[in-house]
Amino acid sequence: MPTPSLLILPGDGIGPEVMAEVRRIIDWYGAKRGLVFDVTEDLVGGCAYDAHGTPLTDATMAKAQEVDAVLLGAVGGPKYDDLDFSVKPERGLLRLRKEMDLYANLRPAQCFDALADFSSLKREVVAGLDILILRELTSGIYFGEPRGIIREGNERVGINTQRYTESEIARIARSAFELARKRSNKVCSMEKANVMESGILWRQVVTEIHQAEYPDVELSHMYADAGAMQLSRWPKQFDVIVTDNLFGDLLSDLAAMLTGSLGMLPSASLGAPMANGRPKALYEPVHGSAPDIAGQEKANPIACILSFAMALRYSFDKGDEAERLEKAVEAVLAKGYRTPDLMAAEGGTQVTTKGMGDAILAAL
Amino acid sequence: MPTPSLLILPGDGIGPEVMAEVRRIIDWYGAKRGLVFDVTEDLVGGCAYDAHGTPLTDATMAKAQEVDAVLLGAVGGPKYDDLDFSVKPERGLLRLRKEMDLYANLRPAQCFDALADFSSLKREVVAGLDILILRELTSGIYFGEPRGIIREGNERVGINTQRYTESEIARIARSAFELARKRSNKVCSMEKANVMESGILWRQVVTEIHQAEYPDVELSHMYADAGAMQLSRWPKQFDVIVTDNLFGDLLSDLAAMLTGSLGMLPSASLGAPMANGRPKALYEPVHGSAPDIAGQEKANPIACILSFAMALRYSFDKGDEAERLEKAVEAVLAKGYRTPDLMAAEGGTQVTTKGMGDAILAAL
Ligand SMILES: CC(C)[C@H](C(=O)O)[C@@H](O)C(=O)O
Ligand SMILES: CC(C)[C@H](C(=O)O)[C@@H](O)C(=O)O
Numbered sequence: 001m002p003t004p005s006l007l008i009l010p011g012d013g014i015g016p017e018v019m020a021e022v023r024r025i026i027d028w029y030g031a032k033r034g035l036v037f038d039v040t041e042d043l044v045g046g047c048a049y050d051a052h053g054t055p056l057t058d059a060t061m062a063k064a065q066e067v068d069a070v071l072l073g074a075v076g077g078p079k080y081d082d083l084d085f086s087v088k089p090e091r092g093l094l095r096l097r098k099e100m101d102l103y104a105n106l107r108p109a110q111c112f113d114a115l116a117d118f119s120s121l122k123r124e125v126v127a128g129l130d131i132l133i134l135r136e137l138t139s140g141i142y143f144g145e146p147r148g149i150i151r152e153g154n155e156r157v158g159i160n161t162q163r164y165t166e167s168e169i170a171r172i173a174r175s176a177f178e179l180a181r182k183r184s185n186k187v188c189s190m191e192k193a194n195v196m197e198s199g200i201l202w203r204q205v206v207t208e209i210h211q212a213e214y215p216d217v218e219l220s221h222m223y224a225d226a227g228a229m230q231l232s233r234w235p236k237q238f239d240v241i242v243t244d245n246l247f248g249d250l251l252s253d254l255a256a257m258l259t260g261s262l263g264m265l266p267s268a269s270l271g272a273p274m275a276n277g278r279p280k281a282l283y284e285p286v287h288g289s290a291p292d293i294a295g296q297e298k299a300n301p302i303a304c305i306l307s308f309a310m311a312l313r314y315s316f317d318k319g320d321e322a323e324r325l326e327k328a329v330e331a332v333l334a335k336g337y338r339t340p341d342l343m344a345a346e347g348g349t350q351v352t353t354k355g356m357g358d359a360i361l362a363a364l
Numbered sequence: 365m366p367t368p369s370l371l372i373l374p375g376d377g378i379g380p381e382v383m384a385e386v387r388r389i390i391d392w393y394g395a396k397r398g399l400v401f402d403v404t405e406d407l408v409g410g411c412a413y414d415a416h417g418t419p420l421t422d423a424t425m426a427k428a429q430e431v432d433a434v435l436l437g438a439v440g441g442p443k444y445d446d447l448d449f450s451v452k453p454e455r456g457l458l459r460l461r462k463e464m465d466l467y468a469n470l471r472p473a474q475c476f477d478a479l480a481d482f483s484s485l486k487r488e489v490v491a492g493l494d495i496l497i498l499r500e501l502t503s504g505i506y507f508g509e510p511r512g513i514i515r516e517g518n519e520r521v522g523i524n525t526q527r528y529t530e531s532e533i534a535r536i537a538r539s540a541f542e543l544a545r546k547r548s549n550k551v552c553s554m555e556k557a558n559v560m561e562s563g564i565l566w567r568q569v570v571t572e573i574h575q576a577e578y579p580d581v582e583l584s585h586m587y588a589d590a591g592a593m594q595l596s597r598w599p600k601q602f603d604v605i606v607t608d609n610l611f612g613d614l615l616s617d618l619a620a621m622l623t624g625s626l627g628m629l630p631s632a633s634l635g636a637p638m639a640n641g642r643p644k645a646l647y648e649p650v651h652g653s654a655p656d657i658a659g660q661e662k663a664n665p666i667a668c669i670l671s672f673a674m675a676l677r678y679s680f681d682k683g684d685e686a687e688r689l690e691k692a693v694e695a696v697l698a699k700g701y702r703t704p705d706l707m708a709a710e711g712g713t714q715v716t717t718k719g720m721g722d723a724i725l726a727a728l
Contacts, residue, residue, distance in 0.1 A: 076558070085561065085564060088558065090558045090559065094559070120485050120486060120489045120596060120597050120598065121484050121485055121486070121596075122484060122485070122486055125484045141505075141526060141560065142559055142560075144523075147560075147561050148561050149561050149564065149565050152529070155529050155530045155531060156529070156530045156565055156568075156569075157527060157528065157529045157530070157565070158526075158527070158528045158529075158560075158561050158562030158563070158564065158565030158566065159508075159525065159526065159527050159561065159562060160525075160526040160560045160561060160562045161523065161524075161525055161526070162505060162522075162523065162524040162525070162526065163521060163522070163523050164521070164522045165516070165519050165520070165521045165522075166519040166520045166521070167519060169522075192610070192613070194440070194452065194454045195454065195458070195506055195613075196505065196506075196511075196522075196524045197449065197511050197512050197513050197522050197523065197524060198522030198523060198524045199522070200449060200513065200522065201513050201520055201521070201522030202522065204520075205520075224613075224614060225613045225614050225617040225618075226617070228592070228614045228615075228617055228618040228621075229617050229618060229620070229621035229626075232484060232485075232596055232618055232621050232622055233484050233621055234484065246556070246610075247614075249556070249559075249588075249589045250588060250589050250592045250611075250614060251592075253589040253590070253592055253593050254589075254592040254593060254596055254618070256593070257592075257593035257596050257597055258596055262593075
């Protein structure tokens, strides 16, 4: 087996800081657990635009296609607000998702016990919460054509197209049912079939795949607006939620915020298996680039570190090593180590980004 | 001045029950306050389909165009789940919105003090909350063409189109700024300008209208996913939120649920002024048809009653009479009267739908 390869794209804002801690964790796995990775680092987002005039060069794109997994920090910042749409930092991330065909975006929404009081929700509503939002990531209104701003008479008109094919829906539905079987065997599919034809097709195809291939899994359907309400009312009613790109964007962020553990949440974006059997994969924290605190060693590196844990699990079949890392994070939290975002009234030991990395390494 | 006219469309599920209480309130205003309305009742939604094979007849549509205001209960139910898209109960409601051109959907999210503990959010996060979501209601992906389920090769493809013209955005932006001036003078506009060109145009036009016509109002912009997070984290940071039809659907329902007062929340959908100066208008509760409790006198009529209060304010320029009704509702809640949905651990006097109507009439 050749040395597994990783492409690291720290990106903008707090991306580089939190990724620096991930690199130390990766080094630890090489030195102590014999898990050596061939790591390359490159640019994405605003920093790539600054260097090359594009948020993702073709060379970086090609590299991403070759490696076993990509780890990404975060992209974007106010500095790039006025850039043309086609070269905005986000386009780099969207190009990676699209060209690697990373259709399955796994966004676990978990509430860390030590942090339950950070939630704006009552403790009993979120404590122990552990659900998974599965978001379709390569189609829908994010990528549909026609799109753009056109002129009609003396008016501008903004256009985007939501477009889902049967096979796009079928493959994300299969991912949802597979994931559910390893969890509590329950899938809730969300769309607006009462208003949108693309939602009708979504509901039909999910139902067909369910009946033909996964009748053992419990399936329910919910309109996405009701879904937003139910997530905020009693999120524990869910196990796996499967939904489209746009609804998934809102609902997964909502679910993440509800846990009170936003700075803690990782994500995985998976595609089809490559020749070596591993899925195409990109791992990134749910949080953004937080330009307001960038460069100050205030950022919480845990979401990015746990994204690497997801890589261990989904790309490298090292579920036990992933768990080791997750346990180390829990232990450190239980001991009261807190980056500034996690400092609550009742205290704890405030640490820097690097200090949190130190603590996790010590716990490993 | 001719007698003001009302078209009442109770609809499906709990619609008829809650509307029966509104009719008693309307009668009270006629008898005691000299506010006589010319009331017609008609069908919309599933019951219209049962009677006429369509969720809204042309005759009812024509009547809605003529009256001073429409009051609607709720539409839909599992009985109609398998109907063809074109005759689903929701199509009746959507046709009313579209043909009356009710582009401005006002959804106040208010937390009633007596009910703050019903929220899944901590009391301090929601107590005293009073924000307004202004949702564009006649365009966007709800109505854009092309749409449908087509066949491509041997696959089905579901298509919907998000389409916003400059003037559609400009008029809802103006509504937002006008409303904000009567409140705390703050507007937050939400879209996904980082991903969708229609969102870019939205942001541009809102900014242009702001600079040219409402520079005194404080304007901010937020991506809709961040908006969902911020609404659930600290909703009091907002005053007026303006957003498109689809984001507005999710975000207004989310905001409503967060208050803990879902069964209490009214909405107004307003269009351009008619010849008599009154805006085209439809008023409806935010809650749905709740088929599971329909016909059992368990439904909470307050959202529908407060929708009539909004009609008094926005269609009939009777802000003082609207306030009288709102105060009566608050008084009844303070006295502990509760429909089953409002029964909390600490008790209160449980009443039926009609019992709640009685109590409010007594308080008036
Ligand atoms: C940065 C942005 C393009 C992205 C999205 O909208 O998908 C982000 O919000 C996310 O959820 O990963
Ligand atoms: C019933 C349905 C068509 C409607 C919508 O999606 O607009 C409802 O959810 C609403 O918000 O009024």
